[in-house]
Amino acid sequence: DVKVTQSSRYLVKRTGEKVFLECVQDMDHENMFWYRQDPGLGLRLIYFSYDVKMKEKGDIPEGYSVSREKKERFSLILESASTNQTSMYLCASSPQLAKNIQYFGAGTRLSVL
Amino acid sequence: AQSVTQPDIHITVSEGASLELRCNYSYGATPYLFWYVQSPGQGLQLLLKYFSGDTLVQGIKGFEAEFKRSQSSFNLRKPSVHWSDAAEYFCAVGGKTSYDKVIFGPGTSLSVIP
Secondary structure, X not given: OOOEEEOOOEXXXXXXXXXXXXXXXXXXXXXXXXXXXXXXXXXXXXXXXXOOOOXXXXXXXXXXXXXXXXXXXXXXXXXXXOHHHOEEEEEEEEOHHHOOOOEEOOOEEEEEX | OOEEEOOOOEEEEEOOOOEEEOOEEEOOOOOEEEEEEEOOOOOEEEEEEEOOOXXXXXXXXXXXEEEXXXXXXXXXXXXXXXXXXXXXXXXXXXXXXXXXXOEEOOOEEEEEEX
16 A cells, blocks of 8 residues: 655644654655645645656745655745644655556644744 | 536535535546545545546445536445545546646535434
Protein backbone atom coordinates (compact mmCIF):
# COMPACT_ATOMS: atom_id res chain seq x y z
CA ASP A 1 0.00 0.00 0.00
CA VAL A 2 1.05 3.55 -0.68
CA LYS A 3 1.90 5.39 2.45
CA VAL A 4 1.98 9.16 2.77
CA THR A 5 3.14 10.26 6.18
CA GLN A 6 2.75 13.71 7.61
CA SER A 7 5.06 14.34 10.52
CA SER A 8 2.54 15.96 12.85
CA ARG A 9 -1.19 15.40 13.36
CA TYR A 10 -1.65 18.54 15.44
CA LEU A 11 0.42 21.69 15.71
CA VAL A 12 -0.09 24.86 17.70
CA LYS A 13 2.02 27.85 16.75
CA ARG A 14 2.10 31.55 17.51
CA THR A 15 1.61 34.37 15.04
CA GLY A 16 4.86 35.24 13.30
CA GLU A 17 6.54 31.89 13.87
CA LYS A 18 8.14 29.98 11.00
CA VAL A 19 6.34 26.68 10.56
CA PHE A 20 7.48 23.56 8.74
CA LEU A 21 5.05 20.83 7.72
CA GLU A 22 6.76 17.67 6.52
CA CYS A 23 5.44 14.99 4.20
CA VAL A 24 7.10 11.74 3.14
CA GLN A 25 5.85 9.14 0.66
CA ASP A 26 7.24 5.66 0.22
CA MET A 27 6.10 4.76 -3.30
CA ASP A 28 8.64 6.63 -5.40
CA HIS A 29 5.93 8.94 -6.76
CA GLU A 30 7.04 11.82 -8.94
CA ASN A 31 4.18 14.16 -8.04
CA MET A 32 3.51 15.64 -4.62
CA PHE A 33 0.92 18.16 -3.52
CA TRP A 34 -0.02 20.36 -0.58
CA TYR A 35 -3.65 21.29 0.03
CA ARG A 36 -5.46 23.13 2.75
CA GLN A 37 -8.92 22.03 3.77
CA ASP A 38 -11.47 24.41 5.23
CA PRO A 39 -15.16 23.71 5.98
CA GLY A 40 -17.38 24.43 2.99
CA LEU A 41 -14.43 25.12 0.72
CA GLY A 42 -13.19 21.60 0.06
CA LEU A 43 -9.53 21.21 -0.75
CA ARG A 44 -7.55 24.07 -2.23
CA LEU A 45 -4.19 23.48 -3.85
CA ILE A 46 -1.31 25.45 -2.35
CA TYR A 47 1.74 24.10 -4.19
CA PHE A 48 2.71 21.02 -6.12
CA SER A 49 5.87 19.44 -7.43
CA TYR A 50 6.51 17.18 -10.41
CA ASP A 51 10.12 16.43 -9.63
CA VAL A 52 12.94 17.04 -7.21
CA LYS A 53 13.74 20.73 -6.81
CA MET A 54 10.74 21.59 -8.96
CA LYS A 55 7.70 23.47 -7.66
CA GLU A 56 4.62 25.08 -9.10
CA LYS A 57 2.14 27.42 -7.49
CA GLY A 58 -1.36 26.22 -6.96
CA ASP A 59 -4.46 28.28 -6.38
CA ILE A 60 -3.56 29.82 -3.02
CA PRO A 61 0.25 30.05 -2.70
CA GLU A 62 0.36 33.40 -0.89
CA GLY A 63 2.03 33.13 2.49
CA TYR A 64 3.49 29.69 1.77
CA SER A 65 6.61 28.23 0.22
CA VAL A 66 7.75 24.65 -0.39
CA SER A 67 10.89 22.60 -0.64
CA ARG A 68 11.57 19.33 -2.40
CA GLU A 69 15.20 18.33 -1.99
CA LYS A 70 14.53 14.60 -2.19
CA LYS A 71 11.96 12.72 -4.23
CA GLU A 72 10.18 11.25 -1.24
CA ARG A 73 9.91 14.42 0.83
CA PHE A 74 7.87 17.58 0.25
CA SER A 75 7.86 20.31 2.86
CA LEU A 76 5.41 23.16 3.28
CA ILE A 77 6.76 26.30 4.93
CA LEU A 78 4.85 29.13 6.51
CA GLU A 79 7.46 31.89 6.69
CA SER A 80 5.49 33.95 9.21
CA ALA A 81 2.39 32.20 10.42
CA SER A 82 -0.83 34.15 10.66
CA THR A 83 -4.17 33.33 12.26
CA ASN A 84 -5.84 32.97 8.86
CA GLN A 85 -3.54 30.04 8.17
CA THR A 86 -5.25 28.00 10.86
CA SER A 87 -6.50 25.03 8.89
CA MET A 88 -6.14 21.35 8.07
CA TYR A 89 -3.21 20.71 5.73
CA LEU A 90 -3.19 17.63 3.54
CA CYS A 91 -0.26 16.23 1.60
CA ALA A 92 -0.76 13.93 -1.39
CA SER A 93 1.35 12.09 -3.92
CA SER A 94 0.70 10.46 -7.27
CA PRO A 95 2.68 8.54 -9.87
CA GLN A 96 3.69 10.20 -13.12
CA LEU A 97 1.56 7.90 -15.28
CA ALA A 98 -1.55 8.36 -13.12
CA LYS A 99 -1.18 11.92 -11.99
CA ASN A 100 -4.79 12.36 -11.06
CA ILE A 101 -4.95 9.39 -8.71
CA GLN A 102 -3.71 10.99 -5.54
CA TYR A 103 -2.87 9.29 -2.27
CA PHE A 104 -3.32 11.37 0.84
CA GLY A 105 -1.71 11.61 4.22
CA ALA A 106 -3.77 11.83 7.41
CA GLY A 107 -3.41 15.59 7.59
CA THR A 108 -1.94 18.13 9.98
CA ARG A 109 -4.33 20.33 11.89
CA LEU A 110 -2.52 23.61 12.45
CA SER A 111 -3.71 26.24 14.88
CA VAL A 112 -2.06 29.65 14.81
CA LEU A 113 -2.73 31.70 17.93
CA ALA B 1 -14.36 28.09 -15.36
CA GLN B 2 -13.69 24.65 -14.01
CA SER B 3 -15.67 23.82 -10.90
CA VAL B 4 -17.31 21.08 -8.90
CA THR B 5 -20.52 21.49 -6.93
CA GLN B 6 -21.97 19.19 -4.33
CA PRO B 7 -25.44 20.58 -3.62
CA ASP B 8 -25.89 18.81 -0.30
CA ILE B 9 -23.73 20.07 2.54
CA HIS B 10 -25.03 17.47 4.97
CA ILE B 11 -27.14 14.33 4.59
CA THR B 12 -28.55 12.04 7.27
CA VAL B 13 -29.74 8.53 6.44
CA SER B 14 -30.81 5.54 8.45
CA GLU B 15 -28.62 2.47 8.52
CA GLY B 16 -29.74 0.09 5.79
CA ALA B 17 -31.27 2.83 3.66
CA SER B 18 -30.05 3.67 0.20
CA LEU B 19 -27.80 6.65 -0.44
CA GLU B 20 -27.19 9.02 -3.31
CA LEU B 21 -24.73 11.89 -3.13
CA ARG B 22 -24.89 14.43 -5.91
CA CYS B 23 -22.03 15.92 -7.86
CA ASN B 24 -22.09 18.31 -10.79
CA TYR B 25 -19.11 19.69 -12.61
CA SER B 26 -18.18 22.33 -15.10
CA TYR B 27 -15.27 21.45 -17.36
CA GLY B 28 -14.13 22.20 -20.88
CA ALA B 29 -13.88 18.60 -21.97
CA THR B 30 -14.79 15.22 -20.58
CA PRO B 31 -12.76 15.06 -17.41
CA TYR B 32 -11.54 12.31 -15.23
CA LEU B 33 -13.94 11.98 -12.30
CA PHE B 34 -13.34 10.81 -8.75
CA TRP B 35 -15.04 10.25 -5.43
CA TYR B 36 -13.00 10.35 -2.25
CA VAL B 37 -14.04 9.61 1.33
CA GLN B 38 -12.58 11.16 4.46
CA SER B 39 -13.27 9.46 7.76
CA PRO B 40 -13.00 11.62 10.89
CA GLY B 41 -9.41 12.60 11.58
CA GLN B 42 -8.12 10.91 8.46
CA GLY B 43 -6.88 11.83 5.02
CA LEU B 44 -8.81 11.19 1.83
CA GLN B 45 -9.21 7.72 0.39
CA LEU B 46 -10.14 7.08 -3.24
CA LEU B 47 -13.53 5.34 -3.53
CA LEU B 48 -13.77 5.12 -7.30
CA LYS B 49 -12.80 6.81 -10.54
CA TYR B 50 -14.07 7.26 -14.07
CA PHE B 51 -11.70 7.72 -16.97
CA SER B 52 -13.64 6.39 -19.97
CA GLY B 53 -15.85 3.51 -21.13
CA ASP B 54 -18.72 2.16 -19.07
CA THR B 55 -20.44 5.09 -17.41
CA LEU B 56 -21.37 3.06 -14.32
CA VAL B 57 -18.28 2.46 -12.22
CA GLN B 58 -17.87 0.28 -9.19
CA GLY B 59 -15.69 1.24 -6.26
CA ILE B 60 -14.64 0.01 -2.89
CA LYS B 61 -16.93 -0.50 0.11
CA GLY B 62 -19.94 -1.25 -2.09
CA PHE B 63 -20.14 2.21 -3.70
CA GLU B 64 -20.89 2.93 -7.34
CA ALA B 65 -21.19 6.10 -9.41
CA GLU B 66 -22.74 6.94 -12.73
CA PHE B 67 -21.34 9.45 -15.21
CA LYS B 68 -24.03 11.33 -17.12
CA ARG B 69 -22.46 13.54 -19.75
CA SER B 70 -25.72 15.31 -20.65
CA GLN B 71 -26.22 16.38 -17.05
CA SER B 72 -22.54 16.96 -16.21
CA SER B 73 -23.09 14.78 -13.19
CA PHE B 74 -21.28 12.00 -11.39
CA ASN B 75 -23.52 10.90 -8.53
CA LEU B 76 -22.38 8.42 -5.92
CA ARG B 77 -24.71 5.66 -4.76
CA LYS B 78 -24.86 2.83 -2.27
CA PRO B 79 -27.85 0.50 -1.93
CA SER B 80 -27.56 -0.07 1.82
CA VAL B 81 -25.64 2.24 4.11
CA HIS B 82 -23.65 0.99 7.10
CA TRP B 83 -22.90 3.02 10.22
CA SER B 84 -19.22 2.98 9.25
CA ASP B 85 -20.03 4.96 6.10
CA ALA B 86 -20.47 8.12 8.17
CA ALA B 87 -17.79 10.42 6.76
CA GLU B 88 -17.13 13.37 4.47
CA TYR B 89 -17.38 12.65 0.74
CA PHE B 90 -15.63 14.67 -1.92
CA CYS B 91 -16.26 14.66 -5.64
CA ALA B 92 -13.31 15.71 -7.81
CA VAL B 93 -12.50 16.29 -11.47
CA GLY B 94 -9.17 16.21 -13.24
CA GLY B 95 -7.88 16.78 -16.73
CA LYS B 96 -6.10 14.45 -19.07
CA THR B 97 -2.86 16.34 -19.52
CA SER B 98 0.09 16.56 -17.22
CA TYR B 99 -0.68 20.21 -16.54
CA ASP B 100 -4.26 19.76 -15.37
CA LYS B 101 -4.99 19.96 -11.68
CA VAL B 102 -7.53 18.01 -9.70
CA ILE B 103 -10.41 20.21 -8.52
CA PHE B 104 -12.32 19.15 -5.44
CA GLY B 105 -15.89 19.89 -4.52
CA PRO B 106 -16.80 21.35 -1.11
CA GLY B 107 -17.78 17.98 0.29
CA THR B 108 -20.93 16.35 1.64
CA SER B 109 -21.02 15.23 5.24
CA LEU B 110 -22.90 11.97 5.78
CA SER B 111 -24.44 11.00 9.12
CA VAL B 112 -25.91 7.54 9.66
CA ILE B 113 -28.67 6.93 12.19
CA PRO B 114 -28.59 3.46 13.79
